[in-house]
Amino acid sequence: MRIPLLVPAAALALVAPRLAAQASAPIRDTTAYTAAATTLRAQPDSQARVVTTLPVGWPVRVAACIAGWCDVRAGSLSGYLRADSLTLTVPRGAPGTAAAPLAPDVSIGVDLTSRLTLGVAAGRSFRLVPEVSYVSERSRSYGSSTQIATYTIDASDAEVWLGMGFYFVQPLPVRPLGAPCLLYFGPRLGAAFVSAEQKVDNLTLPSDAATSRTDLWVGAAAGAELMVSRSFSVGAEAQATKVFPGSPRVTGVTTSSLGVVQAWVDFESRGTLVLRFYP
Numbered sequence: 001m002r003i004p005l006l007v008p009a010a011a012l013a014l015v016a017p018r019l020a021a022q023a024s025a026p027i028r029d030t031t032a033y034t035a036a037a038t039t040l041r042a043q044p045d046s047q048a049r050v051v052t053t054l055p056v057g058w059p060v061r062v063a064a065c066i067a068g069w070c071d072v073r074a075g076s077l078s079g080y081l082r083a084d085s086l087t088l089t090v091p092r093g094a095p096g097t098a099a100a101p102l103a104p105d106v107s108i109g110v111d112l113t114s115r116l117t118l119g120v121a122a123g124r125s126f127r128l129v130p131e132v133s134y135v136s137e138r139s140r141s142y143g144s145s146t147q148i149a150t151y152t153i154d155a156s157d158a159e160v161w162l163g164m165g166f167y168f169v170q171p172l173p174v175r176p177l178g179a180p181c182l183l184y185f186g187p188r189l190g191a192a193f194v195s196a197e198q199k200v201d202n203l204t205l206p207s208d209a210a211t212s213r214t215d216l217w218v219g220a221a222a223g224a225e226l227m228v229s230r231s232f233s234v235g236a237e238a239q240a241t242k243v244f245p246g247s248p249r250v251t252g253v254t255t256s257s258l259g260v261v262q263a264w265v266d267f268e269s270r271g272t273l274v275l276r277f278y279p
Contacts, residue, residue, distance in 0.1 A: 008040040029060040032072070040079040044069035051079040052171040052180070053150075056058045057091045075124065077171060109276040111237065115161070121278070127184065129165035134158070165191025165221060176226060185222035192217055192243070196203040209252035225276060233276045240269045 026156045030049035033227065034054045041048040052074075054060070059071040060081065115133035122128045134156040142150070165187035192215040200207040219242060225235030242265055 018213070030088075032060055032062050032070075032083070032088055033085040033090050034058045034060070035085055035091065038081055038085040040062050040072070040077070040081060042079055044071075044080040046082075048080070052076060054081075055257045057174040059090075060086070062086070077169075082270075084194065091162050107276045107278050109274055113270070113271040113273045116270075117165075117274075125169055127165075127169050129167060129169045131161070131165060131188075131190070132164050133161045135161075144260070154199045154201065155197065157194070157196035159195075160193045161190060161217075162193075163188055163217070165222070177228075177270075180227045182227070182233075183222075183224050185220070187218070188239070188241070189216075189218045191215065209250060211246045211248045211250045215246050218242055218244075222275060225274065232261060235274045235276070236271060237274050238266075238269070238271045242267050 004107040017152050034056055036056050038054055040051040040054055041049055043049070050147040053076065056072065060074045060139050062075065063071040065083050068083050070086060072079065072081050074084075076138070105121040107117075109119060109129075111117075113133060114135060115131055117129050117131040120128045120130075137155070138154075138156045139151045141155070165186060165188040167184040169182055169184045172181040172183065193212070194215060195210070195212040197210045198208075221237055221239045223235050223237030229234040245266075
């Protein structure tokens with residue numbers, strides 16, 4: 001028989017009424033904890049939409065309490081909890097205190113397309129995501145022409161993409177695999193800086209040229225992430241991007257039949273795996 005388990009229950013019985021009694025007067029910037037597993041709702045109404053389910057011992061920031069309901073924030077999520085479901089002390093042994101966060105304010109992410117992101121909570125249900133990615137490629141090809149006979153082409157190109165995403169974040173009320181799951185979607189936009197070099201090796205008419213341009217792009221993304229621990233999540237994201245190519249700037253010498261390749265994709269859609277770390 002584990003007598004210490006009776007202590008948290010006795011403490012809850014004394015502390016929870018204290019918080020409920022404060023509902024008639026505003027309270028600000030107060031940290032409280034869920035006294036039991038409870039439902040976070042979008043409005044102070046027992047029939048309002050469910051935002052998510054909080055386990056026992058989950059820390060929340062209480063902005064104000066009135067009429068038996070408290071306006072709270074958990075991570076970057078917000079909603080309303082009943083005042084009698086909160087306590088000012090951490091219930092001993094509560095699993096929620098060591099569980100993964102619902103929606104951390106800051107995250108660092110990387111995906112399979114070499115994109116690096118920084119997620120910053122910009123509101124109770126919104127996330128700003130600055131992003132940068134770098135892609136480079138080198139190639140060598142051989143051919144012949146009636147003008148310059150046999151030739152070799154050494155080519156290289158590089159792209160640096162800078163952008164910003166504006167995502168609405170919505171948690172799933174039901175936790176897959178017992179861990180919080182977040183859905184997000186929203187627009188993205190930015191600029192791409194493209195450069196390419198091409199060297200034609202030919203004894204008759206060698207050439208060496210380079211080009212660069214600045215593209216603008218807009219798109220959208222939708223994804224889901226499963227928060228497997230306090231500091232790590234794994235998810236999948238679908239992206240659609242429209243590119244508006246800029247005017248190329250060419251330097252160097254090129255032949256009439258060979259030049260720096262200026263290829264781009266006007267529209268692209270793809271999926272990618274995203275890993276995120278929460279410092």
